[in-house]
Amino acid sequence: MTPLESLASVVPADIIISDRDVMERYLHDDAEWAPFEEALAVIRPRETAHVVAAVNWCIENHVAVVPRGAGTGLSGGANALSGCLVISMDAMNRVLEVDVAERTARVQPGVVNNDLRAHVAEDGLWYPPDPASAPWSTIGGNVSTNAGGLCCVKYGVTGEYVLSIEMVNGAGKLVRVGKRTAKDVAGYDLRGLVVGSEGTLGVITEVTVRLLPLPPKPRAVVGYFDSLVEAGQGVANVTAAGIIPSALELVDSYCLRAVDDWKNMGLSADAEVLLLASSDVPGAAGEEECAGIVKAFEDAGATFAAVSESDEEAEAFFAARRLAYPALERLGPVLTEDVCVARTKVPEVLGRIQAIAAKHDTIIAQIAHAGDGNLHPLIVTPVGDEDAKARAQLAFAEIIEAALAAGGTVSGEHGIGLLKKHGLHEELSADVIDMHTAVKRALDPHGIMNPGKVFDPSH
Known part of the structure; x- marks a missing residue:
């Protein structure tokens, strides 16, 4: 046979x-x-x-x-x-249950993020995690990388909404970790361990997530800046003012032009960098929050900062932010970074990334979940240019070094996979790596679950 x-x-x-x-x-x-x-x-x-x-x-x-x-x-x-x-797991794509009273949903791992959002919105509920890939990415994949997204600056990442997980572990056993209750300290947090484990501990077959009431329609604030460093200072100023917007995104002019050339959205802006913020606080308090964001942008050197004049304009800018990566992919291979630093370090690290681009004669477009310091430099290379590819890979490694030097992490939400294994070993001590590998051996005794990912056996 x-x-x-x-x-x-x-x-x-x-x-x-x-x-x-x-x-x-x-x-x-x-x-x-x-x-x-x-x-x-x-x-x-x-x-x-x-x-x-x-x-x-x-x-x-x-x-x-x-x-x-x-x-x-x-x-x-x-x-x-x-x-x-x-x-x-894409064929296991059903929403199994929505408990309106408890504000939870039980779903199969192949449910697309935006489909879950649309489903629970019918009951006035909301699933906050919203990676830029939300129209295509699935809940199982989001859990496996602890995905973030545009709203996580205020509402947190995927793991904060995962109550329980059903999975087939490395021993071939069907188990459930976590609880549907609001509190749970019965033993180790195995639920939290599985979140972000990238398939190295088992195969997720069902997820129960926490939901929130559907928020009010947000107001948007747009800021134009002449430099990345000034835009980074705008992020730091918002943080220093104690403001927590529902989104705070950075997108540079290179990305905007790429989206405009593709989708003809008419978004060309007379600025090198845009900051896109939103506030979902209702009433006068929301107006005050928006005014505070405008001031934070202006104090950082914004050439223009204002509350968006219409919902359509605001939605167009945020749509452009989501489309930046696929728009750049049309131009050639894109090596995507995913480092995260403290928000006060954003100006410094953005400046360092600019210097790295110049050093390696490499195009690095900039998008970021700037509100929580999660930077996504996009290294763009011409098709078939091997020299450019080599320079891009050097720049990729140096961006990781810059993030670690600033006290940050090698991955905010994309995971380690294959590309970030070296960086992980730079970030974590040998003793901590030993703890991770001990957990891996215990829960995957046969060594069959996504072997070779996350942890490099050569270290």
Whole structure:
């Protein structure tokens, strides 16, 4: 019996993909230049029992498991390994239950973020985490990387909304960690351990999330700046004023032009950098908050700062922020950074990134969840230019060094995957790395769960 015939004896044959051409789209995520290899097969389970059977088959046959959501990741965490079984969770995409009274939702991992938001909005509820990939990325993938997004400056990241997780662990057991209750200190926080684990501890099969009441429609504030450093100071000023906007995003003119050239949105601005803030505080208090943001921008040197004149204008600017990455991808390969620093360090690190771009003769476009210090420099290279690729990779490494030197972290929300393993070992001490690997061995005793990701065995 061949391996595929053996696999088909434990899961339905119609969920197995072995055709090489069809498999191609499941073998990697969106991380530029992150390596991937040929998988044995891909499966698209329709129910939890399929996942349990597949993981136990992998244990018995010494086959690596690579869990996958929508493939929107930017660190190579979902990239296939030679001879592995890719378990793509996109077909498990149902909202199983919404408890309006308790403000919770129980969902399968393949539910798209924006689809969940639309579903619960019918009951006047809101799921706050909103990565820029929200129209395409799935809840399982968001949990696996502890994704953030535009609203996390005020409302927090994915992990703050995860109450419980059902998963198939590395021992092939179906377990549930966490509780649906508001409080839970019964043992170690295994729920928190699974959040952000990038598929290295198990395959998520169900998630229960906390919801909030649907907030009022936000007002937007736009600030134009002549330099990244001044825009960074605008972020620091907002922080110093004690203001917590519902979003505070940075986008440079290079990104705006790329979006405009693609979508013809008419957004060209007479500025090098824009800060986009929003306030969802109602009434006079919201007006006061917006005025405080305008002042913070002006004090940092903004050439123009004002509350947006219309909802349509505000929505257009924030749409452009979300479209920046795919717009740049149209121009050539984009190596995406994801460092996070204290908000008071934003001006310094933005200036350092500019210097790194000049040093390596590399185009680095700038977008950021600036309100929480999560910077996403986008290193753009011409197609087929190997020298530019080498310079981009040097710049990528130096940006990590700059973030660590400022007391920051190598990844705010994209995860470590393959691209950031070296940086992780630079950030964490050897003793802390040993703690992580001890947890990995305990929960994945056969070493089959996304091996080689996050932790570099050579260290």
